[in-house]
Amino acid sequence: MPAAPGAWARFFDGDVWHSFRSSPMAIGSAVVALVCVFCALFAPWVAPHNPFDLATLELSDSMLPPAWMDGGQAKYLLGTDEQGRDVFSALMYGARISLLIGGASVIVSVLVGVSLGLLAGYAGGKIDAFIMRVCDVMLSFPSILIALLIAGVGRALFPQAHDSLAFGVLILAIALPGWVQYARTVRGSTMVERNKEYVQAARVVGVSPLRIMRRHVLPNVLGPVLVLATIHVATAIQTEATLSFLGVGVSPTSPSLGTFINEGNKQLFSGAWWLVIFPGSMLVLIALSMNLFGDWLRDALNPRLR
Amino acid sequence: MKLKPTLLSLALAVACGLAQAVTLRVSNQGDVQSMDPHSLNESLQLSFTGNVYESLIERDKKMALTPLLATKWTQQSPTVWRFELRQGVTFHDGSAFNADDVVFTFKRAAGEGSDMKGYTNPIKAVRKVSDFVVDIETTSPYPILPDTLTTLGMMSKKWCEENKAEQPVDRRKGIENTASFKANGTGPFRLKERQPSVRTVLVRNFNYRSKIESNVDEIVFTPIGNDATRVAALLSGETDVMEPVPLQDVERIKGAGNITVLQGPELRTIFLGMDQKRDELLFSSVKGKNPFKDVRVRRAFYQAIDIETIKSRVMRGASVPSALMVGAAVRGYQADMNKRLPYDTEAAKKLLADAGYPNGFEVGMNCPNDRYVNDSAICQAVAANLARIGVKVNLQAETKVSYFPKILRRDTSFYLLGWTPSTVDSHDVLVAIMGTPNDKGQGQFNLGAYSNPKLDELTAKIQSETDDKKRNEMIREAFKIHSDDVGHIPLHQQALAWAYSNKVSLTQLPNNYMNFKWITLKAK
Numbered sequence: 001m002p003a004a005p006g007a008w009a010r011f012f013d014g015d016v017w018h019s020f021r022s023s024p025m026a027i028g029s030a031v032v033a034l035v036c037v038f039c040a041l042f043a044p045w046v047a048p049h050n051p052f053d054l055a056t057l058e059l060s061d062s063m064l065p066p067a068w069m070d071g072g073q074a075k076y077l078l079g080t081d082e083q084g085r086d087v088f089s090a091l092m093y094g095a096r097i098s099l100l101i102g103g104a105s106v107i108v109s110v111l112v113g114v115s116l117g118l119l120a121g122y123a124g125g126k127i128d129a130f131i132m133r134v135c136d137v138m139l140s141f142p143s144i145l146i147a148l149l150i151a152g153v154g155r156a157l158f159p160q161a162h163d164s165l166a167f168g169v170l171i172l173a174i175a176l177p178g179w180v181q182y183a184r185t186v187r188g189s190t191m192v193e194r195n196k197e198y199v200q201a202a203r204v205v206g207v208s209p210l211r212i213m214r215r216h217v218l219p220n221v222l223g224p225v226l227v228l229a230t231i232h233v234a235t236a237i238q239t240e241a242t243l244s245f246l247g248v249g250v251s252p253t254s255p256s257l258g259t260f261i262n263e264g265n266k267q268l269f270s271g272a273w274w275l276v277i278f279p280g281s282m283l284v285l286i287a288l289s290m291n292l293f294g295d296w297l298r299d300a301l302n303p304r305l306r
Numbered sequence: 307m308k309l310k311p312t313l314l315s316l317a318l319a320v321a322c323g324l325a326q327a328v329t330l331r332v333s334n335q336g337d338v339q340s341m342d343p344h345s346l347n348e349s350l351q352l353s354f355t356g357n358v359y360e361s362l363i364e365r366d367k368k369m370a371l372t373p374l375l376a377t378k379w380t381q382q383s384p385t386v387w388r389f390e391l392r393q394g395v396t397f398h399d400g401s402a403f404n405a406d407d408v409v410f411t412f413k414r415a416a417g418e419g420s421d422m423k424g425y426t427n428p429i430k431a432v433r434k435v436s437d438f439v440v441d442i443e444t445t446s447p448y449p450i451l452p453d454t455l456t457t458l459g460m461m462s463k464k465w466c467e468e469n470k471a472e473q474p475v476d477r478r479k480g481i482e483n484t485a486s487f488k489a490n491g492t493g494p495f496r497l498k499e500r501q502p503s504v505r506t507v508l509v510r511n512f513n514y515r516s517k518i519e520s521n522v523d524e525i526v527f528t529p530i531g532n533d534a535t536r537v538a539a540l541l542s543g544e545t546d547v548m549e550p551v552p553l554q555d556v557e558r559i560k561g562a563g564n565i566t567v568l569q570g571p572e573l574r575t576i577f578l579g580m581d582q583k584r585d586e587l588l589f590s591s592v593k594g595k596n597p598f599k600d601v602r603v604r605r606a607f608y609q610a611i612d613i614e615t616i617k618s619r620v621m622r623g624a625s626v627p628s629a630l631m632v633g634a635a636v637r638g639y640q641a642d643m644n645k646r647l648p649y650d651t652e653a654a655k656k657l658l659a660d661a662g663y664p665n666g667f668e669v670g671m672n673c674p675n676d677r678y679v680n681d682s683a684i685c686q687a688v689a690a691n692l693a694r695i696g697v698k699v700n701l702q703a704e705t706k707v708s709y710f711p712k713i714l715r716r717d718t719s720f721y722l723l724g725w726t727p728s729t730v731d732s733h734d735v736l737v738a739i740m741g742t743p744n745d746k747g748q749g750q751f752n753l754g755a756y757s758n759p760k761l762d763e764l765t766a767k768i769q770s771e772t773d774d775k776k777r778n779e780m781i782r783e784a785f786k787i788h789s790d791d792v793g794h795i796p797l798h799q800q801a802l803a804w805a806y807s808n809k810v811s812l813t814q815l816p817n818n819y820m821n822f823k824w825i826t827l828k829a830k
Contacts, residue, residue: 054693059615082554082620083686252675252682253689253701266533269541270554 019300026300029292036286040095047089048075052254057084066274079274081263087274090260091282097256098286101170102236106229108175113182114225118213120183121190128187135180143177147239150176151248166250174239178232182225189221223301230294234287241283257283327523328827330810331545332820333536336676336706337503337529342485343459344414344474346710347421347738347750349574349726352457353819354527357508358398359459359491362389362408363452367813367824369730371452375403375460375492384447384772385430391438395515397462398489398496405434410463412442416747419476423747424738425454428769447770453729465490478714494518494823495525503529503707508822518823525822531676531705540565546810546827549820550679551803553622564808569624572802573633573817574726575735576625576678578688578795580604580719583755587719589670589700597667598719598754604792606657609650610695611688613797620683624801630785631725631735633799635816638732638781643789646796654695666696672713672721675703679800685722713753721753724800726817732781736765740788756793 011017020026039046050056062084065072072079078087120131138146154169193199194217202212241258243249250256255263257279264275339346343355356364362376378390395403409432416426428448433441444451466472469484489497494514499507508525528545530536533552540548541562551559551567559565580598581587587596597603613627629646632639658666673685682703689699699720713721727734742757743749749757764784771777788794802818812825 054690054699057690057693059612059619059687059690062619082683083690084619251701252686252703253699266552267554268534269537269558270552271558272554 016300020296023296025292026296029289029296032285032289033293036095036282036289037099039092040099043089043092043096047086047092048077049086049089051085051090051093054253059084063272065272078278079272081260081275082267085255087278090255091257091279094255094257094260094279095282095286097167097250097254098237098240098258098283099233101167101174101240101256102233104167105171105174105178105236105240106232108171109178109232110182110225110229112175113179114186114218114222116179117183117186118190118217118221121187122194122209122213122217124191124194131183132187135183138177138180141177144239144242146177147173147243148248151243170240170243170249173243174236178236181228181232185224185228186221189224190217193217193220224298227294227298227301230290230297234290234294237283237290238287328521329524329526330522330547330822330825330827331526331528332547333528333530333539333545334549335529335531335533335536338506338527339477339707339710340475340482340486341489341497341500341506342471342475342483343461343491344420344422345486346477347424347457347728348710349728349818352459352728353821354506355459355489355491356457356493356819357495357525357822358489358493358497359461360493361458361460362391362455365456365815365817365819367815369815369817371456375408379452382441384770385444387442387444387451388435389440389442391440392515393438395492396513397465397492398511398513399462399465400513401462401464403460403462403492404437405440407460407463408432408440409434410466411458411460414461414466414472414474415458418473419479419481420474421477421750422458422474424734424750425458425747427737427747428454446766447772449770449772450729450731450733453731454734457728459491461485462490477711480711494520498524519826520823521826522822540805540807543807547804547806547812547820547825549802549804549818551805553624553680553803556622556803559805565805566808568802568804568806568814570802570814571626571633571635571816572726572800573635573730574678574724575628575631575633575799576681576684576722576724576797577631577739578607578797579721579723579752579754579756580607580794581716581754582757582793587669588717589719591668591698592663597661597663597669600661601792602657602661603663604795605647606654606661606695607692607697608647608654608792608795609657610654610697611691611795611797612649613646614649616684616687617798620680620687621798621800624679624803625798626801627798628796629789631739631788631794631796632727632732636727636730636732636735638778640782640785643782643785651694658695658697663696666698668698668700670700670702670719672709672718673701673703674706674709674722677706677709678722678724679803681722681724684797688722716753716755718753722797723751723753725751728817730817732785733765733768736761736768736781736784740784740793741765754794756788756791758787758791758793761787761793 061080062082064076064080066079067074067077076086080086116131120128150173151169199212199216202216240256244256244258244262249258252259260279261276264279267275338351338354343359360374362374363371364374366372375392376389377392380388382388391405397403412426412432415422428444429442430445431443435441471483471485475482475486487500494511495508496511498509506527510523530539536548537555539545556567560567582598584596586594617625617627627646629644671685673682675682685701685703689701692699725739737748738751740761741748741752742762743752743755761784764780768777768780804814809828810825
């Protein structure tokens with residue numbers, strides 16, 4: 001692969017990498033985000049227990065405090081919940097679900113949003129007006145309401161949905177209200193790009209509109225989309241947490257971070273603080289690091305701020 | 307001009323009235339499903355509507371039968387009972403209560419959509435003798451008839467007809483009518499405001515025929531699903547009475563100093579049911595056959611459950627593991643038969659292998675998460691227990707608002723339910739839970755359609771047997787059949803836990819009924 005070293009070298013030589021190295025916030029948030037993603041991806045190998053394998057749960061080990069407190073056990077570093085799940089492992093597995101749902105829903109909304117935005121911006125006229133009115137309608141509803149509606153309808157349609165199907169519904173529920181931002185952003189940039197010389201040149205040569213959109217306009221409007229996506233992952237995780245907290249999320253036997261916080265919340269008064277603090281901090285860590293990284297990326301990629 | 311002073315004094319009177327009004331704020335983990343007293347045969351439902359709609363007979367503080375809308379009842383013959391009705395009783399809309407309303411109520415409760423058919427099923431006819439005398443004839447001798455009439459709220463014939471509420475609200479089909487949102491009973495409290503899942507307000511019926519113990523003018527009932535929020539609301543004084551108390555918070559609440567936690571044994575038995583009727587389970591990996599039809603599978607599930615650990619960990623000691631479908635306070639309870647099959651994972655595995663499932667199978671499970679004490683946690687623990695014998699449980703825990711309609715439609719393979727025999731007699735359980743379901747109300751809550759004709763035969767005999775000793779023998783036999791068949795998997799009797807501010811004095815009944823007329827609130 002001769003192109004790869006060149007591309008890497010150019011990247012390390014470029015402004016973005018320089019800006020990254022000189023920004024402690026960017027480095028810090030990237031490291032934290034990477035550690036979280038790593039733990040989540042490799043949870044089955046990293047985590048000491050598998051909290052989703054119900055057969056290994058020891059009910060008699062339930063509600064143990066973290067290892068350094070009285071009554072804590074070394075094998076349960078951050079304590080256990082009321083089913084005897086190891087909190088430390090459950091955090092990793094929970095983050096896995098949260099990131100999976102967050103990531104997948106962002107991909108879905110990017111796909112939908114970018115293609116509709118491109119179409120609206122490039123075609124203009126009635127198509128543009130129609131797509132933008134649909135966007136307006138979507139924006140006039142609070143996104144959590146739309147998500148609740150979809151999750152509710154999905155549950156009603158597939159009452160005994162298996163976990164995988166429930167995931168699908170959840171991803172859709174979070175993705176659907178999310179695509180509007182992408183469509184708007186991409187449409188704006190596309191309208192600018194459409195009238196530039198290179199697009200007109202392509203049109204004169206007789207390149208099909210689809211190809212122009214894909215090969216010529218798309219690469220030039222993708223910058224802001226990437227930035228938006230990083231921030232959106234964090235939002236999506238929070239939405240998933242909210243939905244699970246409201247009880248339309250994933251099954252209680254395979255808790256995501258949101259379900260975990262919801263369960264832990266019930267124990268707030270009984271002194272089992274570790275069931276709320278740890279999953280809560282984990283969620284904050286993931287969301288915060290991704291947000292900060294997205295913020296930095298926006299600044300770094302924006303030529304006007306440089 | 308003349309009107310003005312009148313208006314002013316009226317406004318003043320209202321203002322003073324509001325200032326002095328004694329308001330009791332009650333919270334529960336779930337909402338009452340409907341205001342219709344015949345729509346759902348569930349304790350919270352009947353307990354709440356019981357404050358608005360009165361039955362012929364009620365239970366006093368010691369659970370003994372006392373007259374309410376009937377003043378006297380006598381047995382004319384083995385199958386005919388004569389009820390003398392209280393005179394001078396009026397409904398909240400001012401119309402008088404008489405025998406026509408009683409006849410109408412029994413017809414309504416026996417009709418389409420009613421969830422009270424289990425109580426009306428043994429009744430052949432209800433006849434008006436005079437305006438205040440009613441005869442109830444049963445199909446066969448039915449010695450416990452008065453016990454079964456304590457939860458059947460009397461409705462006004464005229465009101466129901468005017469409001470097109472002649473048929474009960476049917477939760478299964480989602481059919482609602484005026485009776486869901488409005489109420490017109492004879493009780494000491496009347497319905498002022500109904501906002502499902504938000505709040506329900508009752509006000510004192512000042513036209514009530516007699517003085518009641520309570521000094522409460524207004525009751526605000528708020529469902530608060532989240533345990534911590536419910537506790538916080540009580541601790542901060544936002545509510546006065548709360549049930550159930552989350553077991554993990556009992557110590558914390560007792561420590562607050564100004565709150566009483568009242569724990570008592572409850573009649574309710576928590577159990578698991580399995581679909582034994584369908585030839586193929588709705589939600590399972592096994593296709594073409596139903597594993598629950600095999601008694602070995604049911605027994606394997608039973609023996610896989612570690613009830614003692616569930617008691618000590620999930621229930622924090624506040625439960626009594628049970629081998630019977632009735633608790634110790636219920637008539638017909640058999641102390642010597644209350645021995646659970648041993649908890650034995652190996653034996654359970656072997657039973658499953660013998661039945662042809664050496665690697666287990668997958669099954670869907672339905673569970674409420676706001677109905678019984680720690681219900682969803684119990685289901686999760688059961689799912690973990692079953693995982694050890696290779697059974698993969700796909701657990702769906704949901705709020706009772708969607709849970710009850712679903713399981714009552716029998717859209718379930720495996721479910722958790724609790725049952726309080728409202729007659730405080732084993733017969734109630736034999737009919738509603740263990741009886742073969744039919745369209746006459748038998749087996750109404752036998753959602754897995756467990757069926758054994760021998761047990762049904764015994765139940766019919768128990769219903770009309772007047773000799774206590776013989777009756778007891780038959781109950782024993784019926785229980786034995788049910789245990790041998792593992793018709794259901796009994797888990798435990800949960801402990802009741804209410805918490806209330808020290809300003810409140812109240813009476814807790816073992817059937818978990820909260821009678822507002824027995825609650826008094828001290829002024830601050």
